[in-house]
Amino acid sequence: MDDELAISVRGLRKAYGDNVAVADVDLDVRRGEVFALLGPNGAGKTTTVEILEGYRQRDAGEVSVLGSDPARPDPDWRSRLGIVLQGTGEFDELTVAEVVRHFAGFYPDADDPDKVIERVGLADKAAARTHTLSGGQKRRLDVALGIIGRPELLFLDEPTTGFDPEARREFWELIRDLAAAGTTIVLTTHYLDEAEALADRVGVIAGGRLVEVAPPSRLGNRQEALATVSWRTPDGTLETAASATPTALVAELAARFGGEVPGLTVTRPTLEDVYLRMIGH
Numbered sequence: 651m652d653d654e655l656a657i658s659v660r661g662l663r664k665a666y667g668d669n670v671a672v673a674d675v676d677l678d679v680r681r682g683e684v685f686a687l688l689g690p691n692g693a694g695k696t697t698t699v700e701i702l703e704g705y706r707q708r709d710a711g712e713v714s715v716l717g718s719d720p721a722r723p724d725p726d727w728r729s730r731l732g733i734v735l736q737g738t739g740e741f742d743e744l745t746v747a748e749v750v751r752h753f754a755g756f757y758p759d760a761d762d763p764d765k766v767i768e769r770v771g772l773a774d775k776a777a778a779r780t781h782t783l784s785g786g787q788k789r790r791l792d793v794a795l796g797i798i799g800r801p802e803l804l805f806l807d808e809p810t811t812g813f814d815p816e817a818r819r820e821f822w823e824l825i826r827d828l829a830a831a832g833t834t835i836v837l838t839t840h841y842l843d844e845a846e847a848l849a850d851r852v853g854v855i856a857g858g859r860l861v862e863v864a865p866p867s868r869l870g871n872r873q874e875a876l877a878t879v880s881w882r883t884p885d886g887t888l889e890t891a892a893s894a895t896p897t898a899l900v901a902e903l904a905a906r907f908g909g910e911v912p913g914l915t916v917t918r919p920t921l922e923d924v925y926l927r928m929i930g931h
């Protein structure tokens with residue numbers, strides 16, 4: 651096992667009856683990396699992640715997570731993981747501070763509950779009973795419970811669903827801070843901007859197969875794709891051209907217009923464009 655790897659997966663396979671949910675997945679995640687798993691509903695993300703977390707059994711393949719096989723983990727293995735599930739929900743009558751303190755008790759080297767509550771932006775809700783929290787605030791509490799044990803490896807399942815834009819930005823900052831402090835992070839998300847903002851690499855999974863793994867900027871050869879240049883002619887018509895040399899085209903347009911080119915835009919395929927192509931749209 652390579653010590654540089656937080657996760658190493660070879661030939662992972664899982665079927666539910668005849669339904670093959672995960673087929674021949676090979677995947678490495680380096681220590682300190684932020685890795686995003688993207689894929690449409692039913693692609694196999696949760697199945698894969700729950701196998702890595704030790705919550706589901708695999709049918710075949712080799713899996714190592716922080717040096718252990720999740721199917722036969724070392725005794726202290728689980729305390730080195732942080733898992734942010736979609737909603738804990740069982741502690742409705744307890745306050746935020748009580749729940750976070752309660753979870754801190756499960757870990758040998760837990761972080762300071764007040765500090766963690768502050769970090770996830772719930773300081774002014776510390777004394778509130780959890781059933782009074784909004785959806786976004788509940789997700790922040792989920793995140794607090796995921797990081798209270800100072801995990802080496804943090805799993806986040808669609809972490810910002812229900813967040814308002816400001817809360818998402820704050821959450822992204824938190825993830826960047828955790829990553830900067832050396833935490834390895836694996837997240838699933840349906841938000842491509844989130845993957846682009848946070849991930850060192852993304853893996854696209856479709857139909858149980860890992861279609862591609864690459865940094866967001868390089869996925870689907872995005873960098874080599876033709877640029878789309880648009881501008882308006884003097885009579886206001888929108889013109890569009892696909893170009894491998896957009897700088898030359900813009901220079902030519904600038905010369906033609908004798909200065910500013912009306913309505914000029916230059917775009918490359920977005921992560922969403924290449925992602926949708928990859929999953930067959």
Ligand SMILES: Nc1ncnc2c1ncn2[C@@H]1O[C@H](COP(=O)(O)OP(=O)(O)OP(=O)(O)O)[C@@H](O)[C@H]1O
Nearest residue numbers: 666669670671689690691692693694695696697698
């Ligand atoms: N416990 C289960 N029993 C039977 N089939 C399951 C079970 N869990 C998942 N599946 C099936 O396995 C496939 C992959 O599901 P999975 O939940 O891993 O996808 P996902 O990528 O996480 O989807 P989503 O984005 O909707 O959360 C789907 O066809 C799903 O119906």
